[in-house]
Amino acid sequence: MSDLSTRSPAQGAPPTPRPAEDIAPTKELTQTQLVLRRFGRHRLAVGSLVVFLLICAFAFLGPLVWKYGVEIVPGAPSSSPPSAAHPFGTDQAGHDVLGQVIRGTQQSLKIALLVALMATTIGSIWGAVAGYYRGWPDAIMMRFVDVLLTLPIIAVAIALSVNIQGGSTWFGLALVLSLLAWMGISRIVRGVVLSLREQEFIEAARALGASDARIILRHLLPNALGPIIVAATITIAVAILAETALSFIGFGVKTPDTSLGLLITSAQSAVFTRPWLFYFPGVFIILTVLSINFIGDGLRDAFDPRQTLVRR
Amino acid sequence: MLAYTVRRLLAAIPILLAASFIVYILVAISGDPLEPLRLRNPPVPEETIRLREQMLYLDRSIFERYWLWLTGIGGNGDVGLLQGKFGPSVFPSRDIGEELLSRSWVTFRLVFAAMILAVLLAIVAGVLSAVKQYSRIDYTFTFFGFLALSIPLFWFAILLKNAGVKINEIMGSQVFFTIGEASPDTRGFTTWERITDIAGHMILPTLSLMLLNYAAWSRYLRGSMLEVLNSDYVRLARAKGLRQRQVMTRHALRTALIPLTTQTAIDIGGIIGGAVITETVFQWRGLGRLLLESVTQRDVFAVTGWLLLAGSFVIIFNLIADLLYAVLDPRIRYE
DSSP states (O other): OOOGGGOOHHHHSOOOOOOHHHHSSOOOOOHHHHHHHHHHHOHHHHHHHHHHHHHHHHHHHHHHHOSOOSSBOTTOOTTOOSOSSSTTOBOTTOBBHHHHHHHHHHHHHHHHHHHHHHHHHHHHHHHHHHHHHOHHHHHHHHHHHHHHHTSOHHHHHHHHHTTSTTTTSHHHHHHHHHHHHSHHHHHHHHHHHHHHTTSHHHHHHHHTTOOHHHIIIIIIHHHTHHHHHHHHHHHHHHHHHHHHHHHHTTSSSOTTSOOHHHHHHHTGGGTTTSHHHHHHHHHHHHHHHHHHHHHHHHHHHHHOTTOOSSOO | OHHHHHHHHHHHHHHHHHHHHHHHHHHHHTOOTTHHHHTOSSOOOHHHHHHHHHHTTTTSOHHHHHHHHHHOTTSOSSEEGGGTEEOBOSSTTOBHHHHHHHHHHHHHHHHHHHHHHHHHHHHHHHHHHHHTTTSHHHHHHHHHHHHHHHSOHHHHHHHHHHHHHHHHHHHTSOOSOOSSSSOSOOTTOOHHHHHHHHHHHHHHHHHHHHHHHHHHHHHHHHHHHHHHHTSHHHHHHHHTTOOHHHIIIIIIIHHHHHHHHHHHHHHHHHHHHHHHHHHHHHTOOSHHHHHHHHHHTTOHHHHHHHHHHHHHHHHHHHHHHHHHHHHHOTTOOOO
16 A cells, blocks of 8 residues: 555454454355355445346246237327336337337347357357467467457448348347357456466376366366356346347347337437437346446456455 | 567458458358349349349359459459459449548548547546545446446437437537538538538547447556556655656556557457447448448448458557557567
């Protein structure tokens, strides 16, 4: 600590000695328990997790509870502001906005979760293989990553999603986005694996005759799990923003299905006249991404072995 | 330094070639540009389709086409990147190279403005947050940083655009330009009027485009600034009795900026992608619209050229960042 004025009280105060009986029964904790415990201390992250789970419930259980879907509701008033019958209002054609937002959130989450899963899998394996073998496989694989990283993701996704077979379905869109989102993860995993592979337990595994595949899958990747989970979480947020942006400019989810991005497209000119059309989908995107970002932040801290009780 | 620059530029060539190959193949196999023509009702005569196919070189295999696109050997003289030709467009009167060039200026001025603004604001926010760690200022910046990281660019752009329109209505005059990259008719404008016109049209799009990166970079700078402020040499600088301002700018900020340089270079591709979205909202005739048009019309040559241009820009920008790195960090010397 160099500057008295920036010193926070938590750091300045000497640690208060704890009574002996408080420390005495030391319990063994697994790595997972430690991480969960540290995550639990991060109040904002835990709160965000609750919010995120609520949004998931809203998106996936909502259709079971709420009577309207994405179809035009017969007899619904056109462009009515939020009311008891239509809590999020209706649009010009008589769609129930709540039903649409439920469906849109569901689409966005489905796509984003799938993208995170696929991109993390590809990226982890790619990075682990490159880092484990080093030498020319590493050189070739990471150059390939460099090449892909020179291309703006959104632009390539636009170029691919319109044409690729099934690009307009949510699965095709998720596929395109995953193919463009794994490079960052592979770099992270490679970095971790490069340092892990020099450690004794890998040497021990090799001495025991473990195959390369076993070393990578059973020893390297589980030990790189922390950074991988953090990266996967952030990928969900990035994927939601990318998917909604693509749907917004008409290269993602298309009508008659809907997505949060698509809903905002049709609300572009209604920001002041019919604000409910614009704000409800927007707020759901922001809330989802914000909660995921906070969860990612909490996970990053929880996986950080340097993390202590004292806030740094 | 010069030798290093040249070497890096040479090393960029295979990367760009590989990128163009991947992109070309992906775009070419993903759709048939003549499909709308084939499906037209009443049917278009076979002969016309065949002629169009020949014009667009669709009668050749995909690898042949890539080779043709690259070298132009065996083409009709309108193709061959190495000869400076980007190939025939689906739009008969369109010269892809010219189109890319004229629109680059429109888009890249937006990209640069957003980047510079984001860096400047990120420095202010990051430094203040780090110096006053855990203060109200820090928490405020942190909160808005996280919020800005979560706001979709297009949503924020629409919000700004509509706010601009509203302000114009209230003021009864054109305070903000909300449509286009410049006034449609600039004849009779003096040079100065033209510059202010362009700058005026840039305000709202730049603000939208810079938001995400401002947030990311200010978080980033806060982190590296905190690390530097806790280092021994900053303590020494203080112990020597240097003024706070001097410690901050000469000793702390300069070091903290080094990792940020790399980060900006990494994020530049994302900003270009964001520019496509921003241009859509503000209806600019820039590279963004060119890409969307070309993709919709399945104009393979145009899309490949577009992505190659963006890729080159990213690579050149990374090179500049690496050179800047050497300027900021005296320990690094490229030999």
